Amino acid sequence: MIKHIFTLIWNKKKKNFLLFLEIFFAFMIMFAVFAFIISNMRVYYSPLGFDTENIWTASLRIPSSSDSTEVAQMKTLLLQELNTMPEVESASFSGLAFPFSGNTWSTGNNDNGFNFQTCIFFSDEHYAKTAGLDIIEGRWFTEEDKNSKYFPVLITKKFREQCFAGKPVLDSLFILDDDGDFGEFVKIIGVVDHYKYHGEFAEEQLGTFVYTPSTSKDTYVAHIRMKNGVQPDAEEKLNKLIASTTKRADFSIRKLEQRRIQSSQSTWTPMIALMSISGFLIINVALGLFGVLWYNISKRRSEIGLRRTVGATRANISFQFITEIIMVTLIGIFVGLFFAAQFPIMKLFDIENINYYYAMLSSAGVILLLVLICAFYPSRQAAMVNPAMVLHED
Amino acid sequence: MLKNYFTLAIKVLSRRKFFTFISLFGISFTLMILMLITAFFQTELGGQAPLGKKDQLVYLDYITTFKQFQDTIPEVDSTMIDGVMRYDTTGYRYEDSGRSISRGPGSIKFWNTHMMDIPFVKSRTIYMSRQSFDIFINSNKLTFSSTFTDGDFFNIYNFKFLAGAPFGNQQLDNQAQVVVLNKEACKSYFGISEGNFEEAIGKEVKLDRKNYEVVGVVDRVNNSFGFLKSDVFIPYTNAAPEVLNRERFNGSFSATFLAESANKTKKVKEELVKRSKVIPLPNPEQHDQLEYFPATLEERYAWTIMGMDKPEECYKYAIGALVFLLTLFFMLPTLNLINLNISRIMERSSEIGVRKAFGAHSGNILFQFVFENIILTFIGGVIGFILAYLLLNTINGSNFLNGTILSFNYQVFIYSFLICLGFGILSGFLPAWRMSRVHIVNAIKNNQL
Numbered sequence: 001m002i003k004h005i006f007t008l009i010w011n012k013k014k015k016n017f018l019l020f021l022e023i024f025f026a027f028m029i030m031f032a033v034f035a036f037i038i039s040n041m042r043v044y045y046s047p048l049g050f051d052t053e054n055i056w057t058a059s060l061r062i063p064s065s066s067d068s069t070e071v072a073q074m075k076t077l078l079l080q081e082l083n084t085m086p087e088v089e090s091a092s093f094s095g096l097a098f099p100f101s102g103n104t105w106s107t108g109n110n111d112n113g114f115n116f117q118t119c120i121f122f123s124d125e126h127y128a129k130t131a132g133l134d135i136i137e138g139r140w141f142t143e144e145d146k147n148s149k150y151f152p153v154l155i156t157k158k159f160r161e162q163c164f165a166g167k168p169v170l171d172s173l174f175i176l177d178d179d180g181d182f183g184e185f186v187k188i189i190g191v192v193d194h195y196k197y198h199g200e201f202a203e204e205q206l207g208t209f210v211y212t213p214s215t216s217k218d219t220y221v222a223h224i225r226m227k228n229g230v231q232p233d234a235e236e237k238l239n240k241l242i243a244s245t246t247k248r249a250d251f252s253i254r255k256l257e258q259r260r261i262q263s264s265q266s267t268w269t270p271m272i273a274l275m276s277i278s279g280f281l282i283i284n285v286a287l288g289l290f291g292v293l294w295y296n297i298s299k300r301r302s303e304i305g306l307r308r309t310v311g312a313t314r315a316n317i318s319f320q321f322i323t324e325i326i327m328v329t330l331i332g333i334f335v336g337l338f339f340a341a342q343f344p345i346m347k348l349f350d351i352e353n354i355n356y357y358y359a360m361l362s363s364a365g366v367i368l369l370l371v372l373i374c375a376f377y378p379s380r381q382a383a384m385v386n387p388a389m390v391l392h393e394d
Numbered sequence: 395m396l397k398n399y400f401t402l403a404i405k406v407l408s409r410r411k412f413f414t415f416i417s418l419f420g421i422s423f424t425l426m427i428l429m430l431i432t433a434f435f436q437t438e439l440g441g442q443a444p445l446g447k448k449d450q451l452v453y454l455d456y457i458t459t460f461k462q463f464q465d466t467i468p469e470v471d472s473t474m475i476d477g478v479m480r481y482d483t484t485g486y487r488y489e490d491s492g493r494s495i496s497r498g499p500g501s502i503k504f505w506n507t508h509m510m511d512i513p514f515v516k517s518r519t520i521y522m523s524r525q526s527f528d529i530f531i532n533s534n535k536l537t538f539s540s541t542f543t544d545g546d547f548f549n550i551y552n553f554k555f556l557a558g559a560p561f562g563n564q565q566l567d568n569q570a571q572v573v574v575l576n577k578e579a580c581k582s583y584f585g586i587s588e589g590n591f592e593e594a595i596g597k598e599v600k601l602d603r604k605n606y607e608v609v610g611v612v613d614r615v616n617n618s619f620g621f622l623k624s625d626v627f628i629p630y631t632n633a634a635p636e637v638l639n640r641e642r643f644n645g646s647f648s649a650t651f652l653a654e655s656a657n658k659t660k661k662v663k664e665e666l667v668k669r670s671k672v673i674p675l676p677n678p679e680q681h682d683q684l685e686y687f688p689a690t691l692e693e694r695y696a697w698t699i700m701g702m703d704k705p706e707e708c709y710k711y712a713i714g715a716l717v718f719l720l721t722l723f724f725m726l727p728t729l730n731l732i733n734l735n736i737s738r739i740m741e742r743s744s745e746i747g748v749r750k751a752f753g754a755h756s757g758n759i760l761f762q763f764v765f766e767n768i769i770l771t772f773i774g775g776v777i778g779f780i781l782a783y784l785l786l787n788t789i790n791g792s793n794f795l796n797g798t799i800l801s802f803n804y805q806v807f808i809y810s811f812l813i814c815l816g817f818g819i820l821s822g823f824l825p826a827w828r829m830s831r832v833h834i835v836n837a838i839k840n841n842q843l
Contacts, residue, residue, distance in 0.1 A: 015736065018729060018732060018733050018736070019733060021729055022726065022729040022730060022733060025722065025725050025726045025729060026726055028722065029722055029723065029726060032722075061634065061636075063634070063635075063636035064636070065636060179494075232533065233533050235528075235530075235535055236530045236533055236535070239528055239530065243603075248602075249527070249602045249603045250525060250527070250602045250634060251528075252525075252526045252527060252528045252537055253528055262796075265796055266796070269794060269795060269796070272794075277427055277723070280423050280427070281723070281726055281727070283419075284419065284420045284423060284424075284726070284727055284730055285726060285730055287416045287419060287420070288416060288420060288730035288731070288733060288734055290416075291412070291413055291416045291734050291737070292733045292734060292737050295413075295737040295738070296737065299740070
């Protein structure tokens with residue numbers, strides 16, 4: 001039976017070749033689009049690790065030449081003022097690398113017997129509470145950590161799993177930076193669940209929170225958690241408060257929630273554009289397939305008539321046509337799979353392999369389904385043919 | 395004769411409406427998307443104001459200062475002397491072990507002491523565009539993005555001034571508190587309606603606790619270049635003292651060079667790279683080498699998308715990727731149309747047979763069918779153009795592209811026309827060619843419909 005079908009396909013190879021090419025290209029396009037979307041969506045659905053609702057930030061400009069004591073006094077005062085404001089729930093300071101800022105400070109080495117590259121976040125003692133971080137082991141920084149012999153740090157769960165899997169990490173020491181920026185060793189005092197700070201569509205990197213007191217010159221981004229349902233004039237009040245305390249007005253209050261939406265938009269836009277384009281392509285291909293199949297099958301009415309006369313049932317006829325087209329589709333998909341398999345093998349892009357496999361499965365599935373739907377109606381029509389009429393026509 | 399073909403084509407199209415619908419659907423959507431892509435690139439890189447001199451521009455956004463660390467590895471030679479192994483150090487090998495890098499925009503000092511007199515450069519501007527100001531008017535918040543720049547900025551970028559004039563280098567040197575406003579900012583700050591922007595000239599804007607006098611109002615910028623889309627343009631001498639007095643090379647300013655003519659941009663890039671080798675660094679113990687990659691407008695655009703180090707490479711990759719994706723995208727509707735056309739053309743084998751019998755050449759038949767297909771494509775093209783126009787307005791209205799406003803101009807129209815023609819010929823040729831070669835006898839005999 002299958003052999004027969006292949007003979008039939010081979011006999012019409014010119015026509016089938018174009019059909020095969022179309023399926024092949026459709027598969028490749030679908031594969032690329034699916035790989036892009038699946039890899040993005042998988043990152044999107046992994047937890048962010050911090051809150052964005054009601055959190056406002058202000059990047060204060062503190063010249064590196066300013067006097068440390070003055071800065072410390074100013075920042076202590078600012079924290080006090082902020083905490084007395086009735087709309088404010090809590091306030092803290094962080095370094096330049098904070099959620100959606102686009103800034104990175106990264107370091108890595110292999111002095112500990114394992115290789116790592118981690119992002120560094122300078123955070124003060126109030127940051128975990130303000131940002132809503134989830135601490136799964138140990139504790140967050142406190143004021144007493146100022147006097148600690150080693151730099152106290154918290155690492156993210158991903159860091160822990162990658163470099164300290166199965167070992168206890170609390171109070172253990174490791175070399176964070178061989179330049180000695182953080183002393184010889186740093187001490188892990190806790191583990192943070194997640195911190196996907198580059199945005200919802202950016203793969204979480206290894207992270208290390210390094211304690212930097214709120215009075216330090218290095219933490220100059222103020223994070224302020226507002227209470228629920230603050231009045232719109234709160235922002236102006238906050239702006240005036242910061243301006244009068246810092247004696248500068250060259251800062252802008254930005255809402256983390258808005259930044260989250262903005263930072264995701266740059267991924268949503270190409271994704272939606274791609275999805276609409278490929279959606280249109282699919283409809284286009286489906287309509288085209290439907291037209292071609294319908295036409296081709298109606299051309300073979302005499303063949304159907306003959307088969308019906310010698311005893312083929314209607315189901316046999318439908319089955320024959322559907323199998324024929326499915327075979328052509330499968331050949332197209334297999335050739336496509338061969339090319340698609342090069343992506344995970346050659347590691348062309350920085351995407352996890354599993355995304356490619358999902359993309360292969362889903363694009364093959366969609367195309368098969370599409371072809372089945374398009375082939376169903378024409379082959380039903382073909383099976384309905386009355387043999388006497390057709391043979392008479394010829 | 396063309397008129398005959400035309401009438402025939404219309405007749406054939408109305409004969410089988412379902413197939414005509416399928417073909418037109420595919421054609422119009424494909425062309426719509428291609429027209430949108432054309433409109434997008436026209437807006438971004440087509441040289442609309444203020445990028446009127448786009449072919450002469452050379453960009454230097456980032457500079458990198460670094461120090462290369464090297465591990466010293468002694469090479470050891472061993473010899474056996476009196477049964478005792480002896481080791482001698484014969485030399486040293488150096489291996490790159492790490493780099494200390496600082497990468498970012500440059501400081502005013504860097505640009506003004508080392509990057510002034512580049513050969514083949516007509517003029518140069520530097521600008522800082524990273525600050526924004528919160529302004530509260532009647533407890534409404536306005537956030538103004540700013541560009542701190544010099545007078546040459548407005549010579550290199552031909553902004554369309556709706557009122558007033560740009561500030562010049564004289565005002566820059568005098569640290570004049572003047573400002574050029576964007577149209578939208580002017581509307582929201584002063585509540586001025588469209589067309590009355592002259593009223594704003596001479597009024598004051600309060601930014602960062604200083605009052606700035608408005609000297610000009612510019613039209614909105616449709617592309618996505620952040621430093622051109624700023625709400626306010628301020629002479630850079632008004633920036634904070636730590637920005638102005640920075641001694642190090644890394645700072646907050648990027649630069650655009652205007653080459654003497656479009657074909658000199660390559661020379662300018664070479665001269666810039668040459669310059670990077672001779673500039674002495676102020677802190678050699680930390681960083682002792684300077685590196686940067688000048689880029690043309692297109693290269694810079696590719697670089698902002700791809701994010702790799704070298705803009706020229708980014709551009710090559712981006713063009714490659716674009717051509718690859720467009721071919722792939724174009725291939726599918728074309729194949730689809732070819733498939734459909736091959737099926738449909740069979741219907742007309744008797745017609746072809748008769749025409750051939752009366753003396754038509756294969757070439758005539760080929761021409762007729764390709765012509766018919768071009769007509770079909772152009773009908774699809776018109777529908778596509780209307781659809782593209784509607785979609786364009788929807789995209790602009792919904793702010794889907796985050797502030798980039800697409801528009802159609804005559805160039806988009808010309809490109810669309812060419813796209814239609816190409817598509818029509820491409821998808822009509824193969825079926826027509828096949829059909830035109832059919833033998834007369836077979837063509838007439840196969841008449842089944």
